[in-house]
Amino acid sequence: MTPRDTTTAWVWFYATRRLPLIAAALIVLLLLVTIAQRWAEERLNHGLLMTATLYDGATMIYAIAACLGAWGGLREHRLSLRVLDDSDTASWRRGRFVRIAGPICAVTGSIALASIITALTMLALPHRSGPLHVGAIIALISMAGLHVPIGYYFGRCFPHVLTVPAVGGAALVIASSLGNGQGTPASILLPSGGVGGDAFSTWNPTTIWAQAVWFTGLLLTVLSLIAWRGTATKRVVVIAVALSATLICAGVSLASQHWTRFDAGITNGEPIPNAYCVGKEPTVCVPPAYRGIAAELAETFRPVTQQTANTDHPITTLELRPRGIGQTPTPGATAIHLDTAVPGASSIALQEFLETPVWFMEETATP
Amino acid sequence: MTFFAARHWRFYATLGALAAVLIAATGGLTLRLPTLDEWGQPLTVRFTAFAPAIFAILVTVGTKTHYVSLERTAHRNLSRWRLVHILTTLTGQAVALTLGVIGGAYVSGTPAEVPERLIDFALFAGVGLVIAPLSGATLSWIAPLATAIICATLAVNTPINVLTQSIAEAPQLAVTSVVLCVAGVIATAILPSRE
Numbered sequence: 001m002t003p004r005d006t007t008t009a010w011v012w013f014y015a016t017r018r019l020p021l022i023a024a025a026l027i028v029l030l031l032l033v034t035i036a037q038r039w040a041e042e043r044l045n046h047g048l049l050m051t052a053t054l055y056d057g058a059t060m061i062y063a064i065a066a067c068l069g070a071w072g073g074l075r076e077h078r079l080s081l082r083v084l085d086d087s088d089t090a091s092w093r094r095g096r097f098v099r100i101a102g103p104i105c106a107v108t109g110s111i112a113l114a115s116i117i118t119a120l121t122m123l124a125l126p127h128r129s130g131p132l133h134v135g136a137i138i139a140l141i142s143m144a145g146l147h148v149p150i151g152y153y154f155g156r157c158f159p160h161v162l163t164v165p166a167v168g169g170a171a172l173v174i175a176s177s178l179g180n181g182q183g184t185p186a187s188i189l190l191p192s193g194g195v196g197g198d199a200f201s202t203w204n205p206t207t208i209w210a211q212a213v214w215f216t217g218l219l220l221t222v223l224s225l226i227a228w229r230g231t232a233t234k235r236v237v238v239i240a241v242a243l244s245a246t247l248i249c250a251g252v253s254l255a256s257q258h259w260t261r262f263d264a265g266i267t268n269g270e271p272i273p274n275a276y277c278v279g280k281e282p283t284v285c286v287p288p289a290y291r292g293i294a295a296e297l298a299e300t301f302r303p304v305t306q307q308t309a310n311t312d313h314p315i316t317t318l319e320l321r322p323r324g325i326g327q328t329p330t331p332g333a334t335a336i337h338l339d340t341a342v343p344g345a346s347s348i349a350l351q352e353f354l355e356t357p358v359w360f361m362e363e364t365a366t367p
Numbered sequence: 368m369t370f371f372a373a374r375h376w377r378f379y380a381t382l383g384a385l386a387a388v389l390i391a392a393t394g395g396l397t398l399r400l401p402t403l404d405e406w407g408q409p410l411t412v413r414f415t416a417f418a419p420a421i422f423a424i425l426v427t428v429g430t431k432t433h434y435v436s437l438e439r440t441a442h443r444n445l446s447r448w449r450l451v452h453i454l455t456t457l458t459g460q461a462v463a464l465t466l467g468v469i470g471g472a473y474v475s476g477t478p479a480e481v482p483e484r485l486i487d488f489a490l491f492a493g494v495g496l497v498i499a500p501l502s503g504a505t506l507s508w509i510a511p512l513a514t515a516i517i518c519a520t521l522a523v524n525t526p527i528n529v530l531t532q533s534i535a536e537a538p539q540l541a542v543t544s545v546v547l548c549v550a551g552v553i554a555t556a557i558l559p560s561r562e
Contacts, residue, residue: 035520039402039520042402042403043403046403059399059400060516060519060520063516161428161431161504161505161508162382162424162425162428162508164508165424165508165512168512169417169421172398173396173398173414176398176399176400177396177397177398177399177414193399
């Protein structure tokens with residue numbers, strides 16, 4: 001077979017056999033972006049952190065990635081090319097590598113693209129909350145990418161009609177329950193959702209980067225195994241395995257310092273971490289997630305604070321605190337509460353503040 | 368060889384029994400969905416809420432036949448067998464679901480929500496059986512799974528959500544589910560298989 005014939009055969013092969021999977025990956029990309037943007041807006045409206053929002057949305061992406069991978073593996077099995085795969089000529093080894101790596105790269109690439117589009121959309125929202133960690137995006141793409149080859153090999157090894165939903169369901173259960181304990185190794189080493197993390201929490205960047213390194217190492221290991229079955233030379237495979245082993249060890253050792261993505265949250269009288277303060281008389285201090293509404297809060301509460309200016313206990317500083325017992329503000333500040341960061345919601349906080357009969361005695365600390 | 372033999376009903380009956388044991392054993396398992404409730408808190412549901420979708424997938428995929436040409440040629444003669452088959456599998460999986468939910472409630476110490484789960488099962492199975500003649504049994508799992516995912520994500524705070532609404536809160540759900548299930552059974556019985 002001449003090179004031109006080989007090229008034509010591969011183009012024909014991809015046009016007839018790979019288009020369904022590539023089309024499915026593109027449809028999933030559109031769906032993911034649509035759903036993720038809605039989730040993001042809903043969460044940011046409630047003052048949740050952007051990075052936690054990405055983690056939560058990814059829980060469903062893992063299941064979809066595993067399903068697409070298993071479907072690709074199932075289709076691969078039905079092509080019945082196993083006999084040809086057993087031949088050891090260079091061209092078939094190369095073809096085998098392309099056939100395995102092609103669907104995996106298509107699905108992983110579309111998921112990565114969807115994650116990046118979603119992240120950029122979240123950054124463009126006016127009431128964005130908290131930092132968007134690059135390490136978290138890398139970790140999420142690696143985690144989702146890891147599900148594709150795993151699902152693929154399940155589809156190849158267990159070619160049954162129930163394999164695809166079973167793999168997707170298992171991925172969903174693992175991400176939603178097994179890796180969901182706060183402060184446990186499983187919550188860091190298994191793909192999982194945001195696990196709490198409200199607007200008053202702070203991220204632990206060490207753990208975020210530990211996850212990025214750990215999952216990238218795992219993904220590299222799987223890709224090395226695929227390359228080993230393909231055309232890669234032994235030297236390249238040895239280097240890849242050594243690199244992935246180093247990443248895995250580094251990730252585990254980094255993660256073992258904390259085993260949690262968030263701190264314990266704020267307690268009685270403790271200042272809000274990384275508080276964003278704005279305005280004078282009153283000065284309004286909010287967690288970073290509520291940064292977009294801080295000026296509006298100051299404007300809304302100004303008439304009330306001006307009325308207290310000539311009293312024994314003037315209100316000069318307002319502090320957005322979580323609800324609950326043991327959440328008195330820092331000395332000299334007055335607590336206010338708000339559950340949503342949507343522009344225009346400051347009137348809700350004012351109404352709640354005015355309707356609380358004992359607010360002045362209980363929540364205003366002595367200067 | 369009867370129509371039943373061609374459908375591998377024993378295999379799906381065994382899977383249904385295993386699924387019932389799984390549901391019963393994991394009755395206390397809680398899933399944290401990637402969506403928020405109306406108060407902005409992450410929504411958590413028990414694993415048994417997804418049991419109807421699992422059994423519905425077994426029903427829809429169980430309509431797969433390895434004698435599609437034969438059935439297509441003689442589907443008028445076999446539609447009665449097809450009806451008997453689908454009613455039998457629906458009943459069997461419903462019984463397995465009931466046992467699984469009761470077992471799960473016993474394990475977790477929570478009340479058994481058998482009527483709710485059976486209504487959900489009717490909805491998921493109905494959606495799957497309506498789609499199955501079009502998509503083929505091989506891909507018919509997509510419809511119940513997609514319905515479950517939509518209920519767990521996009522439709523969480525709406526009155527049409529079977530995961531969070533009970534029969535008392537949304538009685539129209541029960542009517543819709545039964546109608547869909549009947550439509551699915553009729554569609555599977557009268558339409559020839561597509562594989």
